[in-house]
Amino acid sequence: MESISSKQSRKPDLFEGVDFLEIDDLLSEEHKLIRGAIRDFVKKEISPFIEDWAQRAYFPSEIVKKFGEVGAFGPQIPTEYGGGGLDYISYGLIMQEIERGDSGMRSTASVQGSLVMYPIYKFGSEEQRKKYLPKLGSGEMLGCFGLTEPDHGSNPSGMTTHFKDMGDHYLLNGAKMWISNAPEADIAVVWAKNEAGRIHGLIVERGMEGFSTPETHGKWSLRASCTGELVFQDVKVPKENLLPGKSGLGAPLMCLDSARFGIAWGSIGAAMDCYESSRRYASERIQFDKPIASFQLVQKKLSEMLTEITKAQLLAWKVGKMMNEGKAKTVHISMAKRNNVEMALNIAREARQIHGGMGITGEYPLMRHMMNLESVITYEGTHDIHLLILGNEITGIPAFG
Ligand code: TGC
Ligand code: FAD
Numbered sequence: 001m002e003s004i005s006s007k008q009s010r011k012p013d014l015f016e017g018v019d020f021l022e023i024d025d026l027l028s029e030e031h032k033l034i035r036g037a038i039r040d041f042v043k044k045e046i047s048p049f050i051e052d053w054a055q056r057a058y059f060p061s062e063i064v065k066k067f068g069e070v071g072a073f074g075p076q077i078p079t080e081y082g083g084g085g086l087d088y089i090s091y092g093l094i095m096q097e098i099e100r101g102d103s104g105m106r107s108t109a110s111v112q113g114s115l116v117m118y119p120i121y122k123f124g125s126e127e128q129r130k131k132y133l134p135k136l137g138s139g140e141m142l143g144c145f146g147l148t149e150p151d152h153g154s155n156p157s158g159m160t161t162h163f164k165d166m167g168d169h170y171l172l173n174g175a176k177m178w179i180s181n182a183p184e185a186d187i188a189v190v191w192a193k194n195e196a197g198r199i200h201g202l203i204v205e206r207g208m209e210g211f212s213t214p215e216t217h218g219k220w221s222l223r224a225s226c227t228g229e230l231v232f233q234d235v236k237v238p239k240e241n242l243l244p245g246k247s248g249l250g251a252p253l254m255c256l257d258s259a260r261f262g263i264a265w266g267s268i269g270a271a272m273d274c275y276e277s278s279r280r281y282a283s284e285r286i287q288f289d290k291p292i293a294s295f296q297l298v299q300k301k302l303s304e305m306l307t308e309i310t311k312a313q314l315l316a317w318k319v320g321k322m323m324n325e326g327k328a329k330t331v332h333i334s335m336a337k338r339n340n341v342e343m344a345l346n347i348a349r350e351a352r353q354i355h356g357g358m359g360i361t362g363e364y365p366l367m368r369h370m371m372n373l374e375s376v377i378t379y380e381g382t383h384d385i386h387l388l389i390l391g392n393e394i395t396g397i398p399a400f401g
Contacts, residue, residue: 068139
């Protein structure tokens with residue numbers, strides 16, 4: 001008997017994308033070309049293998065170089081620093097297509113572009129930019145971003161990781177937790193407090209004595225992405241590795257603005273994959289002598305999915321336009337991240353139901369998307385933290401503490 005899950009999926013990837021409201025009219029020819037190139041890349045390099053990687057909790061390290069070659073790392077960073085020199089809508093479309101393949105793969109790309117390349121580009125010295133950015137952009141190097149700690153997730157300002165000025169170097173101590181890419185990363189952008197309690201970014205390199213990156217095992221979510229801790233025990237960090245351009249919590253939060261924006265688009269990709277699979281399955285699956293697509297309750301699910309995807313596309317596009325114009329604020333990005341991830345998670349759950357028992361297998365992408373999105377709704381600010389960011393904007397009263 002043939003097993004349901006095989007090393008390489010035999011099913012062709014028929015993904016076409018969803019554009020009910022002709023939102024493509026809002027995109028340039030370049031946007032569409034970029035989207036098409038990444039869509040083809042995902043069909044060739046991710047779709048045939050992703051179920052196997054996720055089932056085995058295997059991070060395909062060979063994808064890093066391939067992402068570099070296709071321009072998935074730092075598309076919004078200028079080309080002279082190893083990025084793609086593209087606008088934010090292009091960046092969003094790239095994240096959408098990769099997350100259509102898998103949220104964990106998008107994590108790898110968005111951490112590298114928005115949380116590692118962006119802070120080095122924005123707050124780094126010219127030497128740091130030249131040393132790290134081209135290698136990060138090409139995928140020769142992989143990076144990670146250490147903000148969250150075991151006791152400080154939603155409130156990063158309480159972090160206890162700290163460094164002391166030892167004259168010719170800094171001495172770094174502490175630990176970070178839940179760090180995407182950590183076990184495989186060559187460098188980590190780490191946020192830590194100095195002796196005065198001020199937060200700074202430091203570039204920590206693999207191989208520095210006292211620095212380790214133990215892997216986090218047993219995840220039911222983002223299984224093809226590697227996650228780990230960053231542990232610092234008296235790590236001597238050269239003084240030239242401190243990011244000189246900005247200090248305070250605002251620095252990592254600026255990086256999060258860029259990454260959360262990418263997630264607002266990425267989650268649309270996961271939702272579109274679930275919707276397309278459901279539409280196809282509903283027209284092929286016969287029950288009571290009819291395709292299940294002929295039942296009103298199934299049509300309700302499909303109609304609501306299409307409506308929600310369309311609303312999310314408009315929201316993401318408008319925030320993208322504001323990003324390009326330098327007008328997007330954290331609250332706009334919070335609204336888009338919060339709305340679109342919840343939309344995608346709801347669609348993944350409904351899609352799983354449309355597929356009945358088949359929906360729980362790796363034959364279809366639904367359960368994997370659904371489990372992945374449980375992380376996406378938590379990281380980069382939880383669903384409720386984004387609600388409170390909006391609440392603060394509306395009322396002027398912070399309700400965090
Ligand atoms: P708060 O007092 O609001 O702000 C502290 C300082 O930062 C300034 N600021 C910003 N500056 C620039 N850009 C922004 N977006 C900014 N937002 C705030 C602010 O003006 C203030 O400056 P100053 O000079 O007055 O000190 O900070 P708070 O401590 O009250 O916290 C607010 C809160 C809860 C909203 C914030 O800390 C938060 O966003 N918490 C969620 C944490 C989070 O998102 N962590 C993400 C970790 S990284 C991750 O999950 C990667 S997953 C990657 C993947 O795999 O894809
Ligand atoms: P907590 O902050 O403990 O929150 C627990 C619950 O309490 C949540 O429901 C939250 O909404 C609620 N809560 C907290 N405070 C309030 C409040 N004031 N009011 C109301 N409710 C509140 N971090 C990184 O730095 N880098 C990474 O690369 C990274 N990758 C990740 C990858 C994965 C797979 C996961 C799961 C997480 C990752 N994170 C990363 C960490 C992520 O950002 C945190 O998990 C997230 O910010 C929430 O923190 P926490 O898990 O400590 O939850």
